[in-house]
Amino acid sequence: xxxxxxxxxxxIRHGAGWISNPLPVDSLRRRIDQIREGASHEGPLSMxxxxxxxxxxxxxxxxxxxxxxxxxxxxxxxxxxxxxx
Numbered sequence: 001x002x003x004x005x006x007x008x009x010x011x012i013r014h015g016a017g018w019i020s021n022p023l024p025v026d027s028l029r030r031r032i033d034q035i036r037e038g039a040s041h042e043g044p045l046s047m048x049x050x051x052x053x054x055x056x057x058x059x060x061x062x063x064x065x066x067x068x069x070x071x072x073x074x075x076x077x078x079x080x081x082x083x084x085x
Contacts, residue, residue: 003027008034017043022050025059032063052083 003023008031011018046067060068072080
């Protein structure tokens with residue numbers, strides 16, 4: 001995780017992918033570009049705490065994220081299930 005130059009260096013050094021926080025799409029794009037420029041191979045991209053926002057999901061998918069872990073608000077079961085639909 002993280003949004004710093006140190007994070008990018010660590011991701012490149014370990015080569016095991018990046019689990020990001022839900023940063024603005026432009027920030028994600030910038031960091032992913034830095035990682036791809038410095039890495040010897042493509043690692044998996046995942047995100048933790050992704051907001052319930054289908055436009056954001058599409059942007060993350062376009063950047064190459066293969067897994068988005070949602071942070072769902074606490075709501076009654078029927079409302080939570082509607083969010084997942």
